[in-house]
Amino acid sequence: MSSYYGSDGYESHGDYRHADSAKPRVNAGTLWAGGAATALVAALVGVVATLVVTGVFDIPVIAPANAEGAVDYIGAVWLAGFGVVGSLLATALAHLLLLVAPRPMAFLGWIVGLVTVVFAVWPFTIAVEIEVQVASALVYVVMGIAIGSLVTGMATKALDD
DSSP: OOOSBOTTSEEEETTEEEESOOSOOOOHHHHHHHHHHHHHHHHHHHHHHHIIIIIITOOOEEEEOSSTTOEEEEOHHHHHHHHHHHHHHHHHHHHHHHHHOSSHHHHHHHHHHHHHHHHHHGGGGSOSOHHHHHHHHHHHHHHHHHHHHHHHHHHHHHHHO
């Protein structure tokens, strides 16, 4: 007769197996050090994107303004700030998901991906020149990819420690 637990200490439920201990061990130091490094990279992506799009191609990058329907043309400092804030929010989300979600990296990937899509589609919802829409969308996609891939990678590493 076989036991309920396998020889490796895992409880079997069909194809899904989970460890006896339900709480994952998250190395918060590794996680937040990676989040800080991601914030630096995202800030630099914002600066480089501004240099290329605005400096080389002379196309402004846009962001939502406070007034309804208004648009702000932003520079490197603002994009760098958006990258830092986005990275730290993604790191906080990763930390929360690592502690409570059954498949944290799957949820993190979907959430970061969908937020990136929102930022990429948003420029096409307002009346500005098409080159401004495309350039702004590309900037937001590159920033989203950088943040998503780095946060996912370092969050996975924080579980390994």
